[in-house]
Amino acid sequence: MQPTVSVPFSAEQMMWYEQACARIDPKRLQSLLFDLTNIHSPTGAAGAASQFMTRHLESVGLSARYQPMSATSGNVLAERRGSGGGASVLLYAPIDTHLEGDETQEILTGKAPEADMQPSARMIDDWVFGLGASNPKGMVATLTEVATALIEAEVPLVGDLLVGMADGGMPVDIAGRDHAGMSNGVFHLLNRGGSPDFAVIMKPWNWVYHEEPxxxxxxxxxxxxxxxxxxxxxxxxxxxxxxxxxxxxxxxxxxxxxxxxxxxxxxxxxxxxxxxxxxxxxxxxxxxxxxxxxxxxxxxxxxxxxxxxxxxxxxxxxxxxxxxxxxxxxxxxxxxxAGGSTDPQNWIIQSCQRGWEHIEHRPHGQADLLGGQTDGAALRRLGIPTARIGWPWPAQGAPLPVAEGLGGMGATYVPDLIPCAKKIMYALIDTLTRSRHELDL
Known part of the structure; x- marks a missing residue:
């Protein structure tokens, strides 16, 4: 593992970064996460959740559109254009959950009475519970909060910010819903105007990854x-x-x-x-x-x-x-x-590592070995340099019982998400305030 390439912020970039981070609002993030978790969105039936996010992203200052794939399924793609001459960066997360959340799956899930296994949301203090409240909806809410804070801080962007969420991101194949899953949604998203210069995908764990299986x-x-x-x-x-x-x-x-x-x-x-x-x-x-x-x-x-x-x-x-x-x-x-890999020396990987090191106050070093599969592999296979960055998981100290093992991926302690949000914000300021020439594009 080679040391992260140093590209220091200018005084102006650091000012923009600090102003944008100051706009990150954990309570606003939590409110959005609660509302989104309350919209049940199993793979192939995430259309309502994507439509909700289309309206929300439009309300915070992005130009957003819903992309239907079927009567029950669809994606959202939103954009905030810069002044021109810069790169485009896609903040991406899937929006579908891996379970149906009903009695038909009892042989797969067991009785599943825990709060993180329910297709409706609960909120206690800084916690949000419900099916998918951590993965993927914690990622959707965090990326949205990063984009919202960046817009509110009025950072003078050169490049274009894209925010995308797609159905079909879970490693499943739902025959009854047009074989949804296995990254079908992200291919649809990219083929319909969503293909960027760089992408950042948020997923557990607390490292930067340049490849996925x-x-x-x-x-x-x-x-x-x-x-x-x-x-x-x-x-x-x-x-x-x-x-x-x-x-x-x-x-x-x-x-x-x-x-x-x-x-x-x-x-x-x-x-x-x-x-x-x-x-x-x-x-x-x-x-x-x-x-x-x-x-x-x-x-x-x-x-x-x-x-x-x-x-x-x-x-x-x-x-x-x-x-x-x-x-x-x-x-x-x-x-x-197939798996997918990005050159670890690519700008977006190095930029995310700089953001990680800025918050963690230590060299990034060698990440823990990864086995989890996400849409990031599909992004890379399509030639889009993609960094995966995340937060510590699973959350510790939940005030409600949660399922052992993987469970419903639905117990989120919101303060755990904020350091990751600031790391992603660093990469956005680092990338979207530079010309294409500075980025070797």
Whole structure:
């Protein structure tokens, strides 16, 4: 990790920066976050949330427009133009939540009584709770507050500020809503006027990242024969698919852990997890299933293609079958998204690192290895230099019970967001008050 390139602010830039930071209002941010969290927006059905943000961004001084993708889905793109001759910077966050937030997902979420799992908002002191209140809606609200403060401070921008939020940002594929997810919304946004010179995406954790992984989804099927509970285990011709699947799961778990280690490089450790096992019919428990299906996601390092990951998995299956010839297996890759990387010396990466160091009062150094996948990978694959910057997560000390593990990503302590807002503001002043020539464009 090379030291951050030093490009000091002029006295005038520092004055603009301090004036803009002074305009950042945590209570206003919290109010917007509460209102947005109260608008349920599962993937493929975030249209109402995007329309709400279109109206809000227009009210704070940006030119905003709603971009429909279907009857229930759409994006928002807003702009504040500078005097001309500068770069355009897109502040971006997805706006959809990863869960439906209803009883249909109980097998995925459990009973989920916690405040962060509910599709409606609660506010206690400096906290906001509700499905997606941290990720993605905490990011949406923070980026909006940064843009609002920048406008209120009347910073004389040379370049253009863009603010974009898109549906389809979650790592899901919702067939019933036109296969929403897997970054379909951000492609729509960029192809309809939203493509900038640089982009900043806000996501956990408290580092600047110049790259993010993709993902690869696999189904591994264990075959047997249809059985019946009333026959003995030595009945001729019956082979269970369920019991051998337990062996396959253990072998697969070991392979996923080894895969992550072997494919770690740069800022990325491409973790993976077995997501579930499917087979049989709960209405017919007397009949053991002829097929047991195991499905999982492994992340894809930007220096590794989905095709290479597919080849690695194929080699694992071949070796497993050679070692355990009694197993009858087949598999498929049913989803893949490539990772994306930006040159770490690119202006926007270095600018965000300067902002990070200005607030943290220490060198940025090597970031913690990353496995989380976001629309940032898609932005980079489309040739847009993109920096990911975030805040400490998960929030600590919540006054209400929150779900263990990932949960609803919906417990936000607003003061945690403010340092990140100031880091992003630094990068905006650093970039939008310079000419294209100064930025090597």
């Amino acid at each position: 993709g993902m690869a989804w696999f189904k591994l099927r264990v075959h047997g024969t249809l059985g019946y509970a009333g026959v003995p285990r030595d009945i001729p011709g019956f082979r269970s698919s369920v019991v051998p699947a337990a062996t396959v799961i253990q072998e697969l778990e070991r392979w996923i852990i080894d895969y992550a280690e072997r494919n770690t490089s740069g800022q990325i450790k491409p973790h993976g997890w077995i997501a579930g096992v499917r087979g049989g019919d709960v209405q017919r428990p007397a009949f053991p299933s002829a097929v047991t299906e195991i499905f999982f996601d492994v992340r894809v390092n930007p220096r590794t293609s989905p095709a290479d990951v597919k080849a690695q998995f194929a080699a694992f299956v071949r070796e497993l079958q050679a070692q355990r010839p009694e197993l009858d297996l087949d598999w498929e890759m049913y989803g893949s998204v």
